[in-house]
Amino acid sequence: MSLTNDIKDFVLDLGYSKVGITTADPFSQLITSLDERSEDYVNFPGLSNYADPHNALPEAKSIVVAAFDYFTEDFPDKFVGKICRFHMSRCYKADPNRIGGVRPELMRQFLVDRGCKVESWNGRRSLTSLKQAAVRSGIGLFGRNTLICAPSIGTFLMINAWVIDTELEYDTPNSNLETHCPPGCQLCRDACPTGALTADFRLNPRRCITLNTVRTRGGDSGLSAYIPKEIRPKLGAWIHGCDVCQQVCPKNEAKLQKGLQVNPYLAKKASEFELIALLHMTDEYFDRVVHPIMYTHIQADKKEIFRRNAAIALGNIGDPEAVPALADALDDPSEVVRAHAAWSLGRIGGEAAKQALETQRGRETGQIASQEIGEALEEMIR
Numbered sequence: 001m002s003l004t005n006d007i008k009d010f011v012l013d014l015g016y017s018k019v020g021i022t023t024a025d026p027f028s029q030l031i032t033s034l035d036e037r038s039e040d041y042v043n044f045p046g047l048s049n050y051a052d053p054h055n056a057l058p059e060a061k062s063i064v065v066a067a068f069d070y071f072t073e074d075f076p077d078k079f080v081g082k083i084c085r086f087h088m089s090r091c092y093k094a095d096p097n098r099i100g101g102v103r104p105e106l107m108r109q110f111l112v113d114r115g116c117k118v119e120s121w122n123g124r125r126s127l128t129s130l131k132q133a134a135v136r137s138g139i140g141l142f143g144r145n146t147l148i149c150a151p152s153i154g155t156f157l158m159i160n161a162w163v164i165d166t167e168l169e170y171d172t173p174n175s176n177l178e179t180h181c182p183p184g185c186q187l188c189r190d191a192c193p194t195g196a197l198t199a200d201f202r203l204n205p206r207r208c209i210t211l212n213t214v215r216t217r218g219g220d221s222g223l224s225a226y227i228p229k230e231i232r233p234k235l236g237a238w239i240h241g242c243d244v245c246q247q248v249c250p251k252n253e254a255k256l257q258k259g260l261q262v263n264p265y266l267a268k269k270a271s272e273f274e275l276i277a278l279l280h281m282t283d284e285y286f287d288r289v290v291h292p293i294m295y296t297h298i299q300a301d302k303k304e305i306f307r308r309n310a311a312i313a314l315g316n317i318g319d320p321e322a323v324p325a326l327a328d329a330l331d332d333p334s335e336v337v338r339a340h341a342a343w344s345l346g347r348i349g350g351e352a353a354k355q356a357l358e359t360q361r362g363r364e365t366g367q368i369a370s371q372e373i374g375e376a377l378e379e380m381i382r
Contacts, residue, residue, distance in 0.1 A: 003114060004169040007064055010110050014103050016066040016160075018150055020137025020171040024053040024060035024163060027132040040204055043222045049127060056119040056127035059165040063128060065137040066107065067148075071156035071252075074260040076270035082313065083294065084210065084241025088266055091158040093125055093296045104160045117165040130159040138171040141180045144200045145188040145245040149180040154252040180251060188245035193234040197245065209235055209242035213309050214297045218336070225305065225336045226368060232312050232343060239278065239309040240294045269293060275317075276325045278310040279341075304334035311337060315344025323348060327356035335366035342369060346376025354380055 004021060011019040030051040034041060041047055053060045070089035079088055086092060094100030111118050119127060131148050134140055140150035140157070147155040179201075189197040196207035205211050211223075212235065218225035227235070246252055272289045281290065286303055298305050311329055314322040326348070329341035342360070345353040357377050364370045 002169065003166070006114070007111070007168070011064070011066045011107060014066075014106060015068070016103070017069040017153060017157075018067040018139045020065045020134070020139045021168050022063050022065065022133060022137040022170055022173075024057075024063055026052040026054075027129050027136070030129050030132050037202075040206070044205070045222070050129040051132075053128045053133075053163045056121075056163045057117065057165060059117060060119070060163045062164050062166055062168045062170070063133045063137065064107070064111070064162045064164065064168075065130075065133045065139055066104075066160045067134060067139050067150055067153070068103070068158040068160070069153050069156060070158050071154075071255050072260070073263040074258075076262055076266050078270040078273060079266065080243075082237050082239050082275075084238075084243045085156060085246075086158070086243075087241050087294055087296060088263075089158065090293060090295075095295070104162075107160070108162060111162055111164055115166070119163040126161040126163060128161055128163055130161050133161045134159050136173050138173050141174055141177055142201055143179055143188070143249065143251070144181050144185065145197060145249065146201055146203045147246065149249075149251050151180065154255055155246050155249055156252065156255065182250055185250065187248040187250070191244050191248040193236065193244060194231055207231065209238050209244070213238055213240055213242070217298065217302050217305050225308065226339060227308075227312065229343070232340075233316060233347070235309075235312055236316050237275075237313040239275070239306065239313050240298075266293070275310045275314055276322065279307050279314065279325055279329055279337075281307055281310075304332075304336050307332065307334065307337045308340045311340040311344050315340075315347040318348055320348060320350055320352070323350065323352045323356070327352070330356060330360040330364075335369045338364070338366065339369040339372040342372040342376045346379045349380050 008019045034048055049055045053063055068091055070091050071085060075085055075088050091100040096102065096105050108118050121127060134148045135142060140148040143149045143155055148157055149155045150157055194207040194209060196204050198204050212227050212231055215221055216223040216225055216227055269289055277285055281303055290306060311326060314326060323345065326341045326345050330338050332338050342357060345357055357373050361373045364373055
């Protein structure tokens with residue numbers, strides 16, 4: 001049996017759903033897209049590195065690509081609409097001591113044991129374009145929502161890739177097809193609350209709910225932790241990612257209606273989850289409930305981002321019973337949390353919310369939070 005077949009067998013034995021192998025040639029389509037849309041990616045320096053696999057490994061000849069179907073079990077209703085299924089699946093950038101991190105590391109070691117030099121990475125993510133590699137290796141095609149769709153699976157896919165210095169037998173992409181999407185389908189674009197899908201196969205990342213709930217962390221993220229006011233009402237109850245464009249996709253309809261058994265681990269975590277508990281999150285609650293599911297991008301030193309997201313979600317839900325918790329959040333050590341809690345109190349309204357804002361206005365020292373309080377009170381007067 002050839003090395004190519006050995007590799008494919010081992011990928012599938014690890015539990016991946018599809019495997020493909022492609023060349024390590026640069027991704028010309030990605031290079032062109034980044035050049036044409038530089039204004040969309042001004043906050044994402046270094047993306048061009050992903051367009052050429054040789055930046056990951058100078059001796060690169062092949063890319064082994066594996067797709068993991070993360071929707072083989074269902075997800076708790078309590079999480080749906082708040083945490084995207086991708087993150088609930090715990091398969092993306094997982095720590096090496098968890099099953100989602102063990103799988104790609106086992107594959108890397110398999111390649112090394114067979115004499116392949118593999119790009120240097122920590123098992124969490126390849127330094128090459130995973131989507132482009134998936135398309136060129138024949139695993140799937142781009143959907144109009146910019147996600148990869150694989151036949152018989154849909155878009156609920158986690159893609160791993162390993163850039164190696166060994167020449168293999170290459171798969172053929174579906175070059176005669178542009179997309180798996182039904183002709184003329186615009187359901188994803190119509191459903192996107194923020195209008196992030198600006199055209200077919202084009203996403204404005206700064207409007208995306210996932211980016212606004214996960215990547216806007218301030219500091220070295222390059223994106224302000226203060227979410228634009230025009231975006232906040234459109235976040236709904238999402239606190240970590242978004243599934244809207246996938247939930248309306250015809251390619252996912254059968255899977256969404258299948259009625260699979262809910263993952264028992266997630267069911268246990270869902271029983272412990274509440275937005276108010278997230279708003280007033282303790283270190284113990286973070287370690288026990290939050291981090292095991294939502295560990296990507298937002299680490300322990302940025303717990304304020306989870307509290308911020310909880311504040312926005314509570315404001316959008318609009319339940320007056322959340323007012324006392326949001327009022328308490330006006331004393332949060334983080335100005336980011338205080339500012340968004342003030343916005344949410346203004347959104348919910350009522351005498352109790354107004355009184356909390358009036359009280360805090362007299363003692364708030366942060367410039368941005370003070371402005372948010374003033375604007376929330378003005379909005380309530382109107």
